[in-house]
Each structure stands twice: as structure tokens, then as C-alpha cells.
Amino acid sequence: xxxxxxxxxxxxxxxxxxxxxxxxxxxxxxxxxxxxxxxxxxxxxxxxxxxxxxxxxxxxxxxxxxxxxxxxxxxxxxxxxxxxxxxxxxxxxxxxxxxxxxxxxxxxxxxxxxxxxxxxxxxxxxxxxxxxxxxxxxxxxxxxxxxxxxxxxxxxxxxxxxxxxxxxxxxxxxxxxxxxxxxxxxxxxxxxxxxxxxxxxxxxxxxxxxxxxxxxxxxxxxxxxxxxxxxxxxxxxxxxxxxxxxxxxxxxxxxxxxxxxxxxxxxxxxxxxxxxxxxxxxxxxxxxxxxxxxxxxxxxxxxxxxxxxxxxxxxxxxxxxxxxxxxxxxxxxxxxxxxxxxxxxxxxxxxxxxxxxxxxxxxxxxxxxxx
Ligand SMILES: *Cc1c(COP(=O)(O)O)cnc(C)c1O
Numbered sequence: 001x002x003x004x005x006x007x008x009x010x011x012x013x014x015x016x017x018x019x020x021x022x023x024x025x026x027x028x029x030x031x032x033x034x035x036x037x038x039x040x041x042x043x044x045x046x047x048x049x050x051x052x053x054x055x056x057x058x059x060x061x062x063x064x065x066x067x068x069x070x071x072x073x074x075x076x077x078x079x080x081x082x083x084x085x086x087x088x089x090x091x092x093x094x095x096x097x098x099x100x101x102x103x104x105x106x107x108x109x110x111x112x113x114x115x116x117x118x119x120x121x122x123x124x125x126x127x128x129x130x131x132x133x134x135x136x137x138x139x140x141x142x143x144x145x146x147x148x149x150x151x152x153x154x155x156x157x158x159x160x161x162x163x164x165x166x167x168x169x170x171x172x173x174x175x176x177x178x179x180x181x182x183x184x185x186x187x188x189x190x191x192x193x194x195x196x197x198x199x200x201x202x203x204x205x206x207x208x209x210x211x212x213x214x215x216x217x218x219x220x221x222x223x224x225x226x227x228x229x230x231x232x233x234x235x236x237x238x239x240x241x242x243x244x245x246x247x248x249x250x251x252x253x254x255x256x257x258x259x260x261x262x263x264x265x266x267x268x269x270x271x272x273x274x275x276x277x278x279x280x281x282x283x284x285x286x287x288x289x290x291x292x293x294x295x296x297x298x299x300x301x302x303x304x305x306x307x308x309x310x311x312x313x314x315x316x317x318x319x320x321x322x323x324x325x326x327x328x329x330x331x332x333x334x335x336x337x338x339x340x341x342x343x344x345x346x347x348x349x350x351x352x353x354x355x356x357x358x359x360x361x362x363x364x365x366x367x368x369x370x371x
Pocket of ligand 1: 057058059060083084086087129130155157158179180181190191192
């Protein structure tokens with residue numbers, strides 16, 4: 001075996017390199033026609049009626065979305081504790097408070113009953129997370145949102161290309177945020193996108209990504225900019241650059257290949273662990289879910305993890321629980337989430353993982369459990 005088996009990595013072909021050089025040669029690096037094209041291509045790929053707004057990161061997508069909803073000090077956002085710290089920072093950046101919720105132990109998706117129990121008069125938004133790219137349970141989230149008149153911001157950072165009930169994520173719902181960071185399902189280097197059918201919201205987000213300069217997006221797409229403008233809202237410098245978009249466009253063309261590979265890796269793990277009683281896979285349909293990470297629940301997690309690391313196999317724990325961090329510490333406990341945190345382990349899953357490498361991962365795990 002040569003070197004380490006990687007947990008995750010970007011997959012960059014000659015086509016991405018060529019695309020970047022082409023933008024560099026044009027010497028228009030900021031936000032212009034490539035960004036516009038990437039947005040159009042995302043819309044076409046998803047066959048969605050929603051508008052698509054590309055931004056600098058998945059985190060800035062979430063932050064822009066939440067701030068365009070007018071969140072302010074004292075407002076509350078329901079969110080599972082088991083998520084990347086980005087979800088929490090995006091909420092607290094608006095002044096609102098993340099309210100940490102439990103998860104379903106079989107899908108690790110937001111527990112809607114627990115979320116419901118935590119609704120107060122200050123609750124404005126519910127932010128479910130497409131953990132490991134699955135969003136089974138979203139229908140119940142929308143029912144709850146309707147009952148209590150909450151907006152829904154889907155943290156779909158991990159779910160680009162994933163389906164739910166036969167429909168691609170980003171074709172239905174209120175507000176959807178994707179990430180295109182280096183190791184997500186597709187990458188634009190760094191990057192993110194916000195999707196919605198709410199035209200007023202989209203206009204706000206488009207302006208706010210360019211420092212709040214009103215209607216600057218249209219000008220930039222015509223390779224111009226606004227010299228005479230007004231600003232009424234807080235804005236940010238969160239736009240996407242042409243360099244990033246050019247990478248994203250190529251990656252989008254490669255998505256079908258990425259999808260087949262990642263789903264096959266997941267299916268092979270599921271099959272291999274089926275009869276090992278110390279391992280449980282998540283309740284996902286890998287014909288629909290396009291897994292950004294492959295997570296299992298296991299006995300003796302820390303010992304298994306050390307064993308794999310000692311055998312040159314990278315693995316991860318996604319994620320450190322947010323409600324236990326100093327900044328977001330709660331005065332209540334989340335028993336289900338805290339128990340599950342002790343059991344979860346993320347195994348190598350990326351486009352360039354070879355069959356031989358995956359066989360090694362599986363065999364080492366079998367060895368560990370004498371299975
Ligand atoms: C990756 C990720 C983000 C943030 O996206 P970036 O592009 O890295 O800023 C937010 N939430 C979740 C669940 C993620 O996995």
C-alpha cells in the first residue's frame with residue numbers, strides 16, 4: 001500500500017486547469033460572465049424554477065440568506081447540534097440565537113418533535129441540515145414551518161446532486177443553500193449558492209452579496225459596474241469570482257461521474273457491513289442520496305478509529321457538537337445527540353478512492369471486529 005488512504009479530497013482534472021487559465025487570460029477575474037453562466041448551468045442541471053445566486057462560500061450563502069430574512073438580536077433559529085460549525089456561525093453572525101435540537105437516530109436528520117417543543121415567540125427560522133446529504137424528514141419540517149409561520153433555510157451544503165422522493169434538492173422548498181468548497185459533491189475552489197422562488201428575497205440576496213449596491217448584479221454580468229447607486233441595506237463582499245465559477249462549471253459537467261462513483265462506494269460499504277452487528281449504517285437510499293460523507297455508527301468507535309489511523313486509513317468524526325462549544329453552550333442536554341456522537345465515524349469516500357483502497361478499509365474494519 002502506497003501512502004495514506006484519504007478521507008476526502010478534491011478531484012481536479014485537466015479541464016478545470018484549462019478553464020482557470022482561460023479566465024486568467026481574459027484578465028477579468030471578478031464577478032462577470034462565468035458566474036452568470038455557472039448560475040444558469042446550475043438552474044438547468046436542477047431543472048428548477050428557483051433563482052440561483054452564487055456566492056463566495058457555503059457559509060456566506062447561509063449568512064446572506066438568514067440576514068436577508070431580517071433576523072436580528074433576540075430572534076431564534078432552530079438547528080440540529082450535529083452540524084458543521086458553519087451553520088452556527090452563520091446564525092450568530094446575524095445576531096440571532098441558534099437553538100440546538102435533537103436528531104433522528106437512524107438518519108441523523110433534525111428531530112421535528114424536539115424542534116417543535118423548542119419553539120418560542122422569538123422563533124423565526126428553522127434550519128434543517130442535510131446531514132451526509134440526506135434530507136429524509138423534510139416534509140415534516142415544512143409542515144411544522146407552515147403551522148408556526150416559520151421560514152425554512154435548508155443547509156443543503158452537503159446535498160448538491162442529492163434527491164429526495166425522486167426530486168433533486170433545490171427544486172422544491174423555501175430557501176436552499178449549497179456549498180462548493182473543496183471537498184463537497186462539486187467544488188468551485190470555494191463557493192456556495194442560494195436558491196429560492198421568493199423574488200423579493202432573491203433581489204435582497206443579490207444586492208447584499210455586492211456590498212448592498214442596488215441592482216449591481218445585472219451591471220456586472222454585462223461587464224460593467226454601478227458608479228451612481230444607492231445603498232439601503234447592510235451588504236457584504238460575498239460574491240463569487242469568475243475564476244471560481246469556471247472551476248464550478250467544469251465540475252458540474254463531471255457531476256454524473258462523481259455521483260455514480262460516490263453512490264457505488266456507499267452501496268459497497270452498506271453491503272460489506274450488513275452482517276457485522278457492531279456496525280450500523282444510516283437509513284439512506286443510495287440511489288437518491290449523493291453522499292458527501294459516509295458515516296457509520298459503531299461500537300468501540302475510538303478504538304476502531306485508532307486502529308484505522310494506525311493502518312494508514314484516515315477517518316473522521318462529523319461533527320463536534322455545537323451545543324457543547326463555549327460560544328453556543330446550552331443549559332439543557334441533548335441525550336440522543338450526545339449518545340450518537342460517541343458512535344459516529346466517517347469513512348473514506350471521494351471520487352478518486354480506488355476499489356483496492358476501499359477493500360483495504362473494509363478488510364481492516366472486519367479484522368477489528370473479527371467479523
Ligand atoms: C460545508 C458545510 C457548510 C459551509 O460551507 P463552506 O462552503 O465550507 O463555507 C455549512 N454547513 C454544512 C453542513 C457543511 O457541510
